[in-house]
Amino acid sequence: MGQTDTVTRILDTAEVLFAERGFAETSLRHITSKAKVNLAAVNYHFGSKKSLIQAVFARYLTPFTERFHAALDELETRYAGEVIPLEVLLETMARTVLEVPAERNSLKVFMRLLGLAYSQAQGHLRRYIQEEYGSVFSRFTELVRRATPDLPDAERFWRLHFMLGTVIFTLSGLDALRDIAEKDYSDRVSVRELVRRMRPVVVAAMSAPLPDTVVATAEAS
Amino acid sequence: MGQTDTVTRILDTAEVLFAERGFAETSLRHITSKAKVNLAAVNYHFGSKKSLIQAVFARYLTPFTERFHAALDELETRYAGEVIPLEVLLETMARTVLEVPAERNSLKVFMRLLGLAYSQAQGHLRRYIQEEYGSVFSRFTELVRRATPDLPDAERFWRLHFMLGTVIFTLSGLDALRDIAEKDYSDRVSVRELVRRMRPVVVAAMSAPLPDTVVATAEAS
DNA sequence: CCTGATGGTAAACAGATGTTTCAAATGTAA
DNA sequence: TTACATTTGAAACATCTGTTTACCATCAGG
Numbered sequence: 001m002g003q004t005d006t007v008t009r010i011l012d013t014a015e016v017l018f019a020e021r022g023f024a025e026t027s028l029r030h031i032t033s034k035a036k037v038n039l040a041a042v043n044y045h046f047g048s049k050k051s052l053i054q055a056v057f058a059r060y061l062t063p064f065t066e067r068f069h070a071a072l073d074e075l076e077t078r079y080a081g082e083v084i085p086l087e088v089l090l091e092t093m094a095r096t097v098l099e100v101p102a103e104r105n106s107l108k109v110f111m112r113l114l115g116l117a118y119s120q121a122q123g124h125l126r127r128y129i130q131e132e133y134g135s136v137f138s139r140f141t142e143l144v145r146r147a148t149p150d151l152p153d154a155e156r157f158w159r160l161h162f163m164l165g166t167v168i169f170t171l172s173g174l175d176a177l178r179d180i181a182e183k184d185y186s187d188r189v190s191v192r193e194l195v196r197r198m199r200p201v202v203v204a205a206m207s208a209p210l211p212d213t214v215v216a217t218a219e220a221s
Numbered sequence: 222m223g224q225t226d227t228v229t230r231i232l233d234t235a236e237v238l239f240a241e242r243g244f245a246e247t248s249l250r251h252i253t254s255k256a257k258v259n260l261a262a263v264n265y266h267f268g269s270k271k272s273l274i275q276a277v278f279a280r281y282l283t284p285f286t287e288r289f290h291a292a293l294d295e296l297e298t299r300y301a302g303e304v305i306p307l308e309v310l311l312e313t314m315a316r317t318v319l320e321v322p323a324e325r326n327s328l329k330v331f332m333r334l335l336g337l338a339y340s341q342a343q344g345h346l347r348r349y350i351q352e353e354y355g356s357v358f359s360r361f362t363e364l365v366r367r368a369t370p371d372l373p374d375a376e377r378f379w380r381l382h383f384m385l386g387t388v389i390f391t392l393s394g395l396d397a398l399r400d401i402a403e404k405d406y407s408d409r410v411s412v413r414e415l416v417r418r419m420r421p422v423v424v425a426a427m428s429a430p431l432p433d434t435v436v437a438t439a440e441a442s
Numbered sequence: 443c444c445t446g447a448t449g450g451t452a453a454a455c456a457g458a459t460g461t462t463t464c465a466a467a468t469g470t471a472a
Numbered sequence: 473t474t475a476c477a478t479t480t481g482a483a484a485c486a487t488c489t490g491t492t493t494a495c496c497a498t499c500a501g502g
Contacts, residue, residue: 006479022340024245027459038481043461045479118394119243119340126397154408155418161398162387162422169386170379173339176347177382187375196432197376201383204429208421227449249490259451264491266449 007045009035015056019112023053023122054128057117060110061129064100065136071096072139086147087203093140094195107191108174115172148206155210163202170194228266230256236277240333244274244343275349278338281331282350285321286357292317293360307368308424314361315416328412329395336393369427376431384423391415 004012013035017026028049032039046052071092075084101110117125141160148156170177171191181187189197225233234256238247249270253260267273292313296305322331338346362381369377391398392412402408410418 022243022245024243028461029459038479039460040462040482041480049460115340118390119336154402154406154410157402157406157408158391158398158410158415158418159422161391162419165387165390166383167386169339169390170383177379181375181378185375185378187378189375189379194379197379198383200429200432201380201426205422205426208425211418211421248488250488260490261451261492262449270490 006037006041010037010042010045010052011056011059014052015059015109015113018053018056018116019109022116028052050124053122053125057113057125057129058132060101060113061133064096065133067100068093068096068136069139072136072143075143083146083149084143086144086206087199089140089143089147090199090202094199098192098195108171111168111171111174115168118168151206152210156206159206159208163205166202166205167198170198227258227262231258231263231266231273232277232280235273236280236330236334239274239277239337240330243337244346249273271345274343274346278334278346278350279353281322281334282354285317286354288321289314289317289357290360293357293364296364304367305364307365307427308420310361310364310368311420311423315420319413319416329392332389332392332395336389339389372427373431377427380427380429384426387423387426388419391419 010031014026014031017031017034020026028042029039032042042049042052046055075088075092097110098107101107116122117129141157144160145153145156151159171194174191174194178189181189231252235247235252238252238255241247249263250260253263263270263273267276296309296313319328322328337343338350362378365381366374366377372380392415395412395415399410402410
């Protein structure tokens with residue numbers, strides 16, 4: 001314990017390398033050499049590269065789900081059975097997402113990791129995240145359901161994922177997009193600023209009018 | 222030329238494997254064995270794996286940009302200097318995107334590839350796509366600019382990318398999302414149906430009210 | 443027939459990958 | 473100190489990676 005712990009030094013290095021280059025493109029040798037740790041340390045402490053990847057996510061997701069559950073608890077007691085407005089729900093989620101990584105590394109890394117979790121092959125990761133942290137998301141969507149009673153269930157499901165795409169895509173590709181925005185519009189924007197800009201867009205998207213008429217899915221009932 | 226050409230057999234196999242597992246996770250041996258082609262054929266016909274990846278994209282993007290340019294030409298003559306409404310622009314783009322892959326493989330593969338192009342490391346890919354096909358996108362955004370005159374340039378830029386995130390995220394992760402939607406809401410949805418549902422959402426998002434007040438970027442002018 | 447490409451093939455190459463092994467170091471408790 | 477468990481270390485392991493080499497088949501034009 002003379003310096004920082006070997007385990008956390010591996011995690012710290014792994015998360016930024018994963019975020020920069022993806023999982024398959026980041027070798028254990030790259031991680032361990034940059035972290036100034038022996039190569040075998042990863043397999044000793046985590047068992048495998050897969051488990052390392054999951055551990056990197058757990059370090060973000062575990063505190064996030066805890067805080068988000070707490071925030072939702074507080075919201076539910078504050079509104080005491082009344083319907084919590086959509087704006088409040090979204091605002092709460094945004095605040096929690098912004099809070100958690102602030103303690104450790106940057107939000108950018110967290111979002112980039114989330115984006116990778118969806119886009120990279122890594123089927124084990126999606127399964128792990130779903131099984132381990134799916135409950136908060138279910139609770140949140142249930143509250144959103146009460147906040148948007150006239151939206152058909154399927155429609156709300158899709159729109160929530162539309163917006164999830166907006167957030168993850170934008171925040172995970174942040175650096176590239178920010179470069180373009182800065183060059184073309186001299187618009188240097190922070191993450192918080194971006195989230196602020198997203199709010200009215202997301203609210204408008206969720207409360208958009210329904211599409212013309214449902215035709216194709218008629219026989220699915 | 223006894224059977225299908227070696228080159229197209231490689232491309233056909235590569236594009237679905239890339240879409241399924243990503244670029245780094247797909248080996249040339251996997252591609253060539255499934256395509257029943259010799260391993261060396263890839264390097265013989267394409268030169269390298271990098272060039273193979275670019276060739277896979279070119280096969281989609283080249284016809285797409287051609288058609289999209291043509292569609293925009295037709296729109297501009299039809300509206301003869303008048304401003305083309307936002308809905309028409311979006312509808313045109315959606316139609317072109319739906320048309321092109323219909324000729325060859327499924328739209329899903331194309332979208333998944335696009336999503337990978339953004340999220341995977343592969344810096345060479347982003348550069349290639351930008352240099353080769355950036356012109357159509359610039360032309361499109363200029364038309365969108367005229368269609369939304371009261372939107373600040375930077376705001377429009379970000380909202381367009383918000384919506385790009387919606388489309389790519391949803392359509393590239395389509396299979397997983399569709400499984401959930403079908404299980405939870407018995408809502409079996411086609412790609413065209415999904416695009417139809419996206420339209421009002423995208424329009425509402427683009428014409429959402431501006432965020433409260435711009436503070437952080439004030440000194441950037 | 444010969445010549446010279448062109449496309450295909452098997453084998454080898456050089457290097458990187460995740461993982462394992464086992465001995466040395468370190469810390470901890472008796 | 474002794475005895476034991478935990479942690480580090482260097483090296484090897486087996487496998488997989490993209491790429492190259494050299495050889496064979498086919499077929500056109502002289």
